[in-house]
Amino acid sequence: MYRTVTINYRPCKASTSYKCRCTECGKTMSRKAVVEHTVNPWNKNEDGSVRTEIEVYRAAQAEADAKAAELNGGEVVCKTCENKPIYDHLRMLLQANPEVISDPKRDAPEYTPIFWLLEWKYIQHHHEKDPSQEFGYRFVGYTLTKKAREWGRKNGILEMAA
Numbered sequence: 001m002y003r004t005v006t007i008n009y010r011p012c013k014a015s016t017s018y019k020c021r022c023t024e025c026g027k028t029m030s031r032k033a034v035v036e037h038t039v040n041p042w043n044k045n046e047d048g049s050v051r052t053e054i055e056v057y058r059a060a061q062a063e064a065d066a067k068a069a070e071l072n073g074g075e076v077v078c079k080t081c082e083n084k085p086i087y088d089h090l091r092m093l094l095q096a097n098p099e100v101i102s103d104p105k106r107d108a109p110e111y112t113p114i115f116w117l118l119e120w121k122y123i124q125h126h127h128e129k130d131p132s133q134e135f136g137y138r139f140v141g142y143t144l145t146k147k148a149r150e151w152g153r154k155n156g157i158l159e160m161a162a
């Protein structure tokens with residue numbers, strides 16, 4: 001005879017901070033080594049007893065500490081440097097198509113770069129009421145979304161293009 005047994009894999013997450021340096025800009029930053037183990041019937045101590053939550057957490061913590069010690073002082077590429085090519089590309093697109101920032105223009109979507117911006121969900125569609133159209137609205141054009149504008153300002157993209 002079979003019976004169904006529900007087993008809960010209770011997660012125990014541990015993390016340890018370490019320092020690393022960006023190879024591009026030289027900035028030192030703090031990152032976290034995160035390790036997650038679970039409490040389950042197969043997670044056992046050396047004596048064969050099932051690990052308690054505290055024991056599982058300690059094991060995860062020891063692994064996180066070891067991982068952090070290994071990564072400490074290492075070299076990485078920071079988010080800003082990693083995103084720089086994307087930011088440069090976006091800045092270039094906006095300089096070439098400044099009308100998409102706030103002034104919708106019907107011909108904007110004809111430019112290839114707008115499709116790239118659309119792809120990244122930086123673009124908002126604008127419509128006007130027009131009863132002569134099939135759905136009662138006429139497409140006017142595109143502008144950057146509010147979120148994209150905030151993001152652009154924060155990352156120094158819009159001050160150059162606007």
Ligand SMILES: [Zn+2]
Nearest residue numbers: 022025078081
């Ligand atoms: Zn960097």
